[in-house]
Amino acid sequence: MELIYEKSRSGRRAVALEPLDVPEAELNSELCRPAAAPLPEVSELDVVRHFTLLSQRNYGVDSQFYPLGSCTMKYNPKVSELVAAHPGFATLHPHLSSAKVYEPVCQGALELVFETERMLAEIGGMQAGCLQPMAGAHGELAGVLLIAAYHRDKGNTHKRTILIPDSAHGTNPASAAMAGFEVREIPSTPAGVMDFDKLVEALDDTVAGVMMTCPNTHGLFEPQVHEVAERAHAVDALLYYDGANLNAIVGKCRPGDLGFDVMHFNLHKTFATPHGMGGPGSGAIAVGERLLPYLPGPRVVKSADGYTLETIPKSMGRMAAFFGNFLIAVRAYAFLRYYGGDGLPSVADNAVLNANYMFARLRGAYQAAFEGTCMHECLLSAVRQADKGIHALDIAKALLDRGFHAPTIYFPLTVKECLMIEPTETESKETMDLFCDAMLEIAQLVDVDPDSLHAAPVTLPVSRLDEVRAAKDLNCACLA
Amino acid sequence: MNPESLRYTMDHEWVGEQNGLCVVGITDYAQEQLGDVTYVELPKVGQRLKRGEEAAVVESVKAASDVYAPLSGEVAEINEQVENETDLVNRDPYGRGWFFKLSNYDSAEYAELMTYTAYRAFCQGR
Amino acid sequence: MTWIPVTDSEREEMLGTIGVNSVEDLFAAVPEALRMRGWDMPPGLSEMALRAHMDALAARNKTDLSCFLGGGYYDHFIPAAVDALSGRSEFFTAYTPYQPECAQGTLQSIYEYQSAVCRLAGMECANASLYDGGTAMFEAATMACRATCRTRVVVDGSVNPVWRRMLLTHCAKLELDIVDGADPEGAACVIVQNPSFLGTVRDFADLGERCRAAGALFVVVFNPVSLGMLKTPGAMGADIAVAEGQSLGLPLGFGGPYLGILAARKKLIRKMPGRIVGETLDAQGRRGFVLTLQAREQHIRREKANSNICSNQALCALRALMYLCLMGPEGLRQTAQACHSKAEYLKSRIAAFAPVLNDGPTFHEFAVRLPRPAETVCAELLGRGFLAGLPLAAVGAGEAGDLLVAVTEKRTRAELDAYADALKEVCCGTDL
Incomplete structure (x- = not known):
């Protein structure tokens, strides 16, 4: 199929803009590009037909069964799309959350952030959620950086290693390395679960954390997950839960109850927000007691006057400029409210x-x-x-x-x-x-x-x- | 070079002595595992390498692999041709598909490497 | 539950095929002691009740304000075709094109997006997208460290202070030396932003030259809409160019999803993070597109990958591509020109009663020092229907009276006049 650039015809236009209603201002030509950007010159119909034809060269969940393992390609409800497109959410400027003065004009959005984070924490068996990370891998990075912040605060300078099973998604070792940790791989047993003895052997004083997926990527629940948590905590190593496979256990058991200290959710998997040809997703995280003081900030809190923003003194910093992929969270929130606590376990x-x-x-x-x-x-x-x-x-x-x-x-x-x-x-x-x-x-x-x-x-x-x-x-x- | 006269590592590199230098490449088994090689990154001439240090990178469409220095030494020569014609790694791994040559290497380390027979047994065990 | 289609009789049949008595039997691997005991979750809602609830939440956000708020995220016009086309479910319900034969729509559109970014920014290659502008800047910094084997990252004062904070957060445990300034000596890279966070436009070509001489990479953060008019990062000698792509057809959406744009010189392509689409041929010699250079990525290289990124912002990149196609060279030029002209008009009106802080020409945003605290002024202007701008002290980028004002092509002259009048009145009293 032709590229849109090959359909370009000099002088063709798609969009007519308003005539300028103020005097035209000029900038010094040295600050300007000598010629307009060489973008395609096409009509609106050219664009519509081009992208409609392109779309027809794709398989998607709406048209095909899409049993892509590890990606949870479930149906994306239309009502989630509808509510995310609501101008009351879609046109809201992000800097409304940057200054106190604007808090009164974005109370609905702040409530949605607060409630989504609260529900995620509840689903995870954790203390608090945070919507900032923008994809699963970004959530992993946030989680591993939280573990780093914890050890830094405690003066655990010798903690430099993260243990990861060999069956883990590639993002786990990549995230740990990207954060600045050394990665040590733990083999699986022939039965497909993490080799517990090998883990215990590797769990020395330099270990900062252990990243696990449960059920793991072999589709199996890790039977000794609770013992792993106990052993890890005994050497002050924290446990990370990769939420990629949460769809298997949502509402059945909770990572926090299994002993995990931090986790990410793939809102685009478990909570049915669309995968968008590769993104955007959302990698919201939740933490237990140990990591609560270090969460990314600022945080939405509920007060007598409504929802307001608060900074955290020991916060690890910012993973996103605002609340991550907010409109993805709107979709996930709608999904969560639709099912509710009574319906989620049926998922x-x-x-x-x-x-x-x-x-x-x-x-x-x-x-x-x-x-x-x-x-x-x-x-x-x-x-x-x-x-x-x-x-x-x-x-x-x-x-x-x-x-x-x-x-x-x-x-x-x-x-x-x-x-x-x-x-x-x-x-x-x-x-x-x-x-x-x-x-x-x-x-x-x-x-x-x-x-x-x-x-x-x-x-x-x-x-x-x-x-x-x-x-x-x-x-x-x-x-x- | 004749594979039978070369030495080998467990990371599937081969090493051969030639005119006082050690020639290094990856084995036929390694190139077959990788598939069509699409990219080779070589060390810089003059670079000092310690045994086991990452020396080069070889990539195919589906895999990437680091090539480690089989023994300590100084990079005396690199095969620039293989960077441009990466299929040489697949077509002639023991010949025109070589990676780099080391000078000032440690002969004792060379002697510790696997022989052809030992390497064949090692590959069959996998 | 309406999104779960299984009927009771089918469930029984399926359990029979599996050979278990109940669904609970399938969870036998989950130790009894670790099962959930109840939680504090609201009960489920019907679609009708859910929509009423969401409408009520949305109604508590005020969106009928005349917007002069920017700070890196702008209220631009979005042609209707962008929503119509990107809303096709063949696009948004697909995932990463792991099977290229049934994902040519995705792959070709990403290839066209990469091309559009290069054409816009004067660069040679671009990736398929990163999360947002701030994370793109972080990826550019670590990419420069990989490419140069150096560890010092120099961040110019022109850079968005929130992104600078994000950079520090992401690099907290890396052994990098992140310093302020613009000295390329011994640095992996120097990062500048044009227009600056406060809106000032500069020609950084000299700095680009000095970076090259010092062996440092030159990273330019750009505003994509401004490139309808301004000199490109490529023309300034940028080795890596990054941007927040929100202004290219993405709704403001209270912070996302947005689009991290990253482009580079071709010699750096193997150091680039993220997915890259390349053109190739099929077995019959037809043109097609695939993900390429995947050996850089986490699913192959694991802890040695260039980045951990997997899911990206492909749908946002598609919207940006559609926006750029609909605008075309002339539409983008006119949009940039309108933003600039309107901002100049407003700036000259405000300059009559409050000093402008920029030390050079500006594009579509400028900072002014008000005689009263900016937050107070903004509060009063809210009452008059204006989002007056960003109080700079709130993001640690100025004093209490400093306000950052942005103007896009959507603001009419009548709005500009009304805003200038209201601001003057609030700042200087009713004595007009």
């Missing part, structure tokens, strides 16, 4: 039910990565198919041809030929059945017609793309 119940149903249907044709029941996602390994020349990648592409988004493949790195399937609670049995039927059909094709799988996808605007060429003959911008 986890049905997410886990659906994952186990798909696991049960598929674990014959594909090897189960781990035995037993799973939580909200199931992991299959295409090793048997790979022996016959069909890899997880080929299976993924064949699924695209059948109208499904593919599961996550080749993650976690600990499972060979991994297919990680997360249906979420919002998918119906018939959708999952159609997907499972397709997976079973593909498994049969491995024996009878493997070439068709190598050729997939054939129904999409492009077939497999040459990634080596993209990296070697790098072209990442169409310059003027």
Whole structure:
């Protein structure tokens, strides 16, 4: 498809602006660009048609089953979109929260921040929430920096290491390193959980914290999570909960009760805000007692006169200029109020039910990565198919041809030929059945017609793309 | 170079002695694991390296790997050609796909490296 | 629950297929002692009740004020097509394009966004987006440290003080030396902002030269709309250019989601954080787009990655691209020109009774020193329907009387006149 730049015609315009109603002011030409920016010159219809056609070259949750493991691609309710677009939220200037004088004109927004942070803390079994971090990885960074602030305040200068299981998302070690910690990896047992003995061995006096995902990326609840917390706290190491998989346990158990000191929520996963082709999300955090004094500030507090902002003396600082991706929080708030405390546990119940149903249907044709029941996602390994020349990648592409988004493949790195399937609670049995039927059909094709799988996808605007060429003959911008 | 006369590390680097220098590259096994190599970053000539220190980077589309100095020494020469023609790493890992050469290295360290037979056994064990 | 479709009979059937008796059996791995015992959460609401509740909350925010508040975030016009197109669910309900064949819409639009950023800022490459301007500046600083193997980050006084605070927060445990000033000697980078936080416009080309001579990278924070008119970071010799992209078609939204723009010289591309889309061909030789240079990223390089960023602000980048396409070169030039002209008009009216603090020409924002505390003045102007500006003392960037005033193309001459009159009256009494 043509680029918008290739559709440009000199002199064409899309937007007519108001005529200038004040005298035109000039700036010294040395401060100005010599010519206008070389942007496309197109009509409004050109733009509308271009982006409408582009949108049709995408799979999304609204059009396809999207069982992308670890990403919780659940249905994004329309009412959340509607309320986030309300001018009472969408047109509100962020600096209204910078000066006391403006607090009276943004009470609704401050209440929403306060209540969302409070509900998140409650869901996490924590003391307080904070909406500042703008994505899961940013929440991890905030959490690890909070751990650093805690140790700095306590004079624990020898604490320089963070322990992370090998099954963790890549963001965990990246966040710890980005904050300035050394990372030590803890292996998994063959059963797919963190090796507790290896953890205990590694848990020396230099350890500042332990980052865990629970259920972990193998789709398994970490059975010794509480003991890990006790051991960690015994050497004054704090425990970080990666909320990527919270959908499995929301309303069933709470990270704070499991012994965690800090966690992040992916509002775009658990609380159904849209994934937006890769973002924006929100990585709101919550902390327990130990980290409460160091939270990012300023904070919204409730007083007799309404909601007001307060600075925290020992605050770690600012992760965002304001309250993070506020309009994402508005959507999540709407989701939380819709379900309420009575409805939220059914999210986890049905997410886990659906994952186990798909696991049960598929674990014959594909090897189960781990035995037993799973939580909200199931992991299959295409090793048997790979022996016959069909890899997880080929299976993924064949699924695209059948109208499904593919599961996550080749993650976690600990499972060979991994297919990680997360249906979420919002998918119906018939959708999952159609997907499972397709997976079973593909498994049969491995024996009878493997070439068709190598050729997939054939129904999409492009077939497999040459990634080596993209990296070697790098072209990442169409310059003027 | 003939793989059978080279020495090896557990990180899949090979080392060969040639005209008083140590030539370093990555093994056939390593290039196969990586897939099509798209990028190679080499150390600077004159750089002093300690054994085990990160010396170079090699990337494919799906993976990235650090190349560690198999032994201590000074970078005497680098293979600039491989930076531009990264597929040499895949096509000729023991020949034109070499990475860098070390001078002033420690022969004792060289002797500690795995032999061809030991390395083959090591790879089969994985 | 209406968003959960399973029926009771289906649930029974599914449990039978799984081979367990109840959903609770699936949670057997969660130790009994750690189960939840109850919580303080409000009960659920119907959609009708929820909407009424949200309307009531929104009504407690006052949004019918004439806005002169800026400070890095501006009330610009957004063409209707931006909302209509970015609201297509094929865009916003998709995720990161891990399967490129079914995500060409996402990938091509990001490629076009990267191109637009380069064309706008006079740079050679750009990433697919970061969270916001402040985090983009932090990423630029650490990127410069990686590229130069140096640890000193020099931050000029022109930089947004809140972003400076964010930089310190993000770097709290890194062994970096973050200093104020503009001396490139021995530095990884010097960071400047143009227009400055107070709105002053400068040509930093000389500093760019000095950075090059000292082996430091030159990081320029820019305002994207101002580049409809102003000299580009590229033309000033920037090695890295970063911006808050909010003014490109994103609603103010009380702080986000916004858009972190980061562009660079091509030789620095491997040090760049975040996703990058590249053009390539498919098996039939057709043009297509993929995520490329992924070996820099956390999912491959883990603790050695350039950054931890995974989710970014792709949908905001899409909106920015749509905005720039709709505006076109002439529309953006006119918008910048209108902002500047209107701000100049207002500045000259205010200068008649309060001194302007900027030490040079300004773009669309300027600081004035009022004879009364700015917060008091703003409170009184609120009553007259104006968001009068940002009291600079509130962000640690001035004295009690200092006010930062921003003007966009949306303000009419009548609003400017009414604002100037009201401000004068509040500051100098009714004796006009």
